[in-house]
Amino acid sequence: MSISEEILKLIENGITEWDEIYTRLINNHKKNAVSMAKNRLIQQGKIKEETINGKKILSIQHENEELISDVDAYLFEHSQEIKEYFKLILHQNPDNRTFNIKEFILSFPHLAELSDIIKNNPFEARNILTNIYKETYEELFAEETNITHIFITNLLTSKKKLSEIGANDIGKLVEFECSIVQASKNKSRTTEAEYLCFECGTKRTVKLDFWEDPEKKKVSCPNCSNQRMTIDSKSRITFQELIVQQLEVSQDGKQHTASLFLEDSEPIYSGKLRVVAVPIEKYKKGTSVADIHLYAFGYEEIDNIDINITEDDIENIYKIAKDPEVIEKLANYMLRETKGMDEVKKAIFLQQVKGVEKGDKRRNLNILLITDPGVGKSTMMHQLKKLPNTKYATMSGASGAGLIGGINKEKTEFGESWVVKPGIYALADGGTVCLDEFTHNKEVMPYVHDAMESQMAKITKMQNNLELPARCATLAACNPKLGRYDSNLSVMEQVPIKPETLSRFDLIFPLRDVPDNENDKDILKFIIRSGNEKIKGTEKKIKINGVELSDELLIKYLHYVDENFKPTISDEAEELIIDYYLKMRELSKNGAITITTRQAESLIRLSEVVAKARLKNEVDTEDAREAIELMQFCLEQISYDPETGKIDIDKVYGIPKSKREKSEQVLKIIEDENKCKDIVSEEIIFERAEKEYNITIEEVERILEVLSIRGEIYSPKFGYWRTT
Ligand SMILES: [Zn+2]
Known part of the structure; x- marks a missing residue:
């Protein structure tokens, strides 16, 4: 007689308590074999196990005898x-x-x-x-x-997009990739409850479904006629409800979302996942229509979208990289709706390549565009949306919570609940955050500064401290305060960004809208022609070394480069970088602000991405030179002082040399006035500045602005100032 048969026989003979059956059988059989035989009988539906009065009681299931799964x-x-x-x-x-x-x-x-x-x-x-x-x-x-x-x-088959999961998948496992856009705090779910009969004292353990309320569930006593037993104790596990979003943008431009239930695992609040789950139904009360939710069987965190690069792709990538102008050409292709602005496009392309990971050091390049209205910064940013992990936001509509993340009370499938909503920085982890109207919201700026600096999105609310990974590059854009960029003024005079935030940008480009007949004609021609081509569907195919470019191939190129190249800096390139750094440092020697290792680090990052973009594992002199040229281009644009004819680093982060004297004089007036009065009115400052130092009202206004951004003075009341 097999163990299973022995178990069945014992139950038939009235021995229904599992402990007793077990004790009897282990005399002659291995312990495991006995447990397995019982489990097998339960699985086959031949016997049923129930916990009554804390004891496991077995009974024979007659109705299902035929059913062996x-x-x-x-x-x-x-x-x-x-x-x-x-x-x-x-x-x-x-x-x-x-x-x-x-x-x-x-x-x-x-x-x-x-x-x-x-x-x-x-x-x-x-x-x-x-x-x-x-x-x-x-x-x-x-x-x-x-x-x-x-x-x-890891199902091997049945990989789907979130939007493809439907009625046919109910009850079956599917696998999909997604990112978390909302996560409830950890909750508990009662999986099992022990019910007690007040009439006869019998206890009965019952498993609970998701949508069942253990308090309302009708459980009848197996021992007497009581139809309603009372809860005595519960078994709980941790439970979390996530809202997840499909990684791919659908044809209609929407990103499908679904709710995903996680049980018995560590809480998770942001990131990308590869999930194996069962679609389950929840019926709308009184209808035959059900919502589909996903119950997770397991998940893995993923860094990048699963990009499938074939042997053919690799061959094409190497062919493309052979072109000496590969960076310019790919940059032009990536931002093909923008004409001209070659250096900016190149920089933005290189930003997508990303530097080399070195411990805690930031590897992402940050770029700031200060553009005249109508230059097309937003168009430029929107073109990046085709890349994975790129998120766009405008600071004018953004809150700290939207950018960094927040904790709110929200309606969920299981009632109101505190949920974590990762912001744009956490959602774009591994990619690029595009921030339009960068100077629009002073309150939000510190959050952005912190995310750029720490590469983490830190959420603090209601005694909760969460740190979500936000390893992102930042591409920020803003308009100059005075409407158009004025090369006579310093950067800080035109964009109210604190020096510590400004210095986190590796490259700063002013993009000016200067009327120029030839150039304007070219741009207009370009707009008309590319519009015509789009209507006719005759857009030119762009090829590099015989390989036709596509967005898909561009994404693969960037991905392949990032996975396979970690260039180090050659001795010759090192020499070039050091030479340039020392030269710049010398230039800034007499200024209020000197070039520091922060700018040197920018240069190193830039050299690395140039080498990477060219599929090299070493930065050579050619790469270093290209990086230096790009940085020099930016510096010339923003720090050339027409009054002295020299490059002046103070023009970026502070007050240009030519104006420093004047701003010191204004500061002195305020300090002087503060000696007898707590605050000093603007009229007095204007009057004294004009009379004593011959500084115009317009100039004083700009100086006050810069001094306040630099934190040297502040305005406790409109039109009044004092020193800090
Ligand atoms: Zn009872």
Whole structure:
């Protein structure tokens, strides 16, 4: 007689308490074999197990006698292989409880059909696998594990987009990639409750479904006629409800979202995931229509979107990279709706290439565009949307929460709940944040500064401190305060950005809208022609070394370069970089602000991305020279002082030399007045400045502005100033 048959016989003879059956059978059989036989009988639907008065009671299930599941038969037939797999993963890490289907099939290729079996019967398969896992665990560590279930990942097949998951997938496993856009705080879910009968004292344990309220559930007493037992105790596990978003933008420009339920795992608040889940239904009250939600069986965090690069792609990438002007050409292709502005386009392309990771050091390039109205900064930014992980926001509509993240009370599938909403910086982790109207909102600026600096999005609210990874490049754009960029003035006089934030930008470009007949004609021609081509569908195909460019190939190029090249700096390139740095430092020697290693680090990052873009593992002199040229181009634009005819670093981060004297004089007037009065009115400052130093009102106004951005003076009341 088999163990199963012995168990059935004992139950038939009135011995229904599991402890007793177990004790009897382990005299003649191995302990594991006895537990497994019981589990198998339960899975087959031959017996039922219930906890009554704290004891496991077995009973024979007559109605289901015919039903022996294929899943169950298959998994038990191969339980040895499955055990072997669990032993392997538990040896490496005793906390691992993930059944990675792909990994399993690689070890046991003859069991490849397992993937489909699990996929089509997820809950049943997970229960059996969990039992086998628990047995394996007990054998290995001689103690029980109290996990509720194992995780399942890597389906091999059935990869879908979130938007493709529908009615046909209900109850079956699907795999998809997504990013988290909202996450509830950790909650508890009651999975099982023990009910007590007040009439006769019987206890009964019942499993609970997601949508069941344990307090309202009608549980009748198995022992007497009481139809309503009362809750005595509960078993809980952690539970989290996420809103996830499809990574790909759909044809209609929308990004599909869905709610995803996670059970029994560590809380997670941002990032990208590859999820294996079962679509489950929740019916709208009184209708036959149900919402589809996703119940996770397991997930892996992913860094990048799964970009599939073929051998052909690699061949094409190398062909493209051979072109000596590869950077210019790819930059032009990436930003093909913008005419001219070659240096800016080049810089933005290089920004997407990204520097080399070196411990804690920021590898992302930050770029600031100060543009005259109508120059097309927004068009430029919108063209980047085609790249993965790029997010666009305008500071005029942004809040700190929108950019960095926030914790709010929101309606969820399970009532109102505190939820974490990662902001743009966390959503763009690994990519680029485009911030339009950068100077529009002074309150938000410190958040941006912190994210740029720490590469983390720090959310602090209601005694919660969350740090979400935000390894992003920042492309910021703003209009100069006076309407048009004026090269006679310093950067700070025209854009109210604090020097510490300004210095986080590796490259600053003023983009001026200077009327120029030839150039204007070219631009207009370009706009008309590209419009015509779009209407006719005759857009020119652009080729590099015979390879036709596409957005897809561009994305692959950037991805391949980032995965495969980590250039170091050659001795010759090092010499060039140091030479240039020393020269700039010498130039800024007599200024209020000197070039520091921060600018040197920018130069190093820039050299690295140039080399990377050219598929090199070493920065050579050619790359270093190109980086220096780009930086020099920016510096000439922003720090050339027409009054002295020299490059003046103070024109970027402070007050140009030619004006420093005047601003010191204005500061002196305020200090002087403050000696007897707490605050000094603008009229007095204007009057004294004009009379004593011959400084015009207009100039004084600009000086006051700069002094206040620099934190040397502040205005406690409109029209009044005092020193800090
Ligand atoms: Zn009762």
